[in-house]
Amino acid sequence: MPDQNPHDDAEFCVPVSSVNDIVTARMQGRVLAEQLGFSSGEATLVATAISELARNIVQYASNGDIVVRSITNGTKRGIVVVARDRGPGIVDLKLAVRSGYSTSGGLGLGLPGVRRIVDDFQIVSDRQAGTTVTVTKWRS
Amino acid sequence: MSVPILKQAQYLIATIQSALSDEDLLALQTALVEKVGKYRSRGVIVDVTALDVLDSFASRTLRDIAHIIRLRGAETVIVGVQPEVAFAMVQLGITLEKVSTALDLEEGLAYLDKRLQHARAEH
Numbered sequence: 001m002p003d004q005n006p007h008d009d010a011e012f013c014v015p016v017s018s019v020n021d022i023v024t025a026r027m028q029g030r031v032l033a034e035q036l037g038f039s040s041g042e043a044t045l046v047a048t049a050i051s052e053l054a055r056n057i058v059q060y061a062s063n064g065d066i067v068v069r070s071i072t073n074g075t076k077r078g079i080v081v082v083a084r085d086r087g088p089g090i091v092d093l094k095l096a097v098r099s100g101y102s103t104s105g106g107l108g109l110g111l112p113g114v115r116r117i118v119d120d121f122q123i124v125s126d127r128q129a130g131t132t133v134t135v136t137k138w139r140s
Numbered sequence: 141m142s143v144p145i146l147k148q149a150q151y152l153i154a155t156i157q158s159a160l161s162d163e164d165l166l167a168l169q170t171a172l173v174e175k176v177g178k179y180r181s182r183g184v185i186v187d188v189t190a191l192d193v194l195d196s197f198a199s200r201t202l203r204d205i206a207h208i209i210r211l212r213g214a215e216t217v218i219v220g221v222q223p224e225v226a227f228a229m230v231q232l233g234i235t236l237e238k239v240s241t242a243l244d245l246e247e248g249l250a251y252l253d254k255r256l257q258h259a260r261a262e263h
């Protein structure tokens with residue numbers, strides 16, 4: 001019998017094409033995290049991760065979307081954030097997740113920083129299909 | 141949403157009211173740099189108490205503001221970084237190096253007063 005929880009299907013999608021969408025995406029992410037019982041500190045980490053991922057979309061791909069949904073693993077509750085774009089793709093994935101590396105003159109904290117504040121981090125990039133970053137944060 | 145900037149004696153106080161877009165932050169930067177010259181301000185306080193996220197862009201902009209204002213001859217203090225925001229910033233790897241911070245507005249004003257007294261004592 002699967003865990004029947006009212007938030008199991010909680011999901012939202014924010015199309016990201018301008019800097020204003022970054023704020024919308026992270027605010028919605030925080031609301032969902034708080035609904036799922038994440039602490040204020042954890043919700044801040046979720047919102048911060050969404051902010052960085054959404055910014056990457058605007059900066060490198062100009063548009064894409066952020067999909068956020070809740071997941072359950074046994075008694076564990078979590079949030080999955082999927083950031084996908086149809087941009088030019090990332091040439092060197094290893095380099096892109098290395099701390100301090102940036103092609104845009106930024107701090108180079110974007111992807112490596114996100115990787116540090118989530119529990120699971122997956123990135124798939126293709127020169128034709130764009131980049132998809134999937135991160136998971138479990139509630140403590 | 142633009143950030144109100146209050147002039148108080150030799151200081152400018154910018155109180156961020158809600159989540160800011162990148163454009164709002166850059167507008168704040170431009171406005172502060174202009175007003176420091178216009179009012180011949182000696183110190184700037186940026187109050188971020190209302191911000192629930194300080195990501196890499198926002199942190200970089202705050203750092204840039206502090207450095208630019210210093211080149212204009214005034215001091216900047218960032219006040220009101222919330223506990224969970226501070227925690228997230230450190231985990232993300234953000235440092236506001238060489239940027240002064242204070243707990244709240246009151247501490248920020250006290251810090252600027254001390255800095256100015258110190259500067260006068262040296263002359």
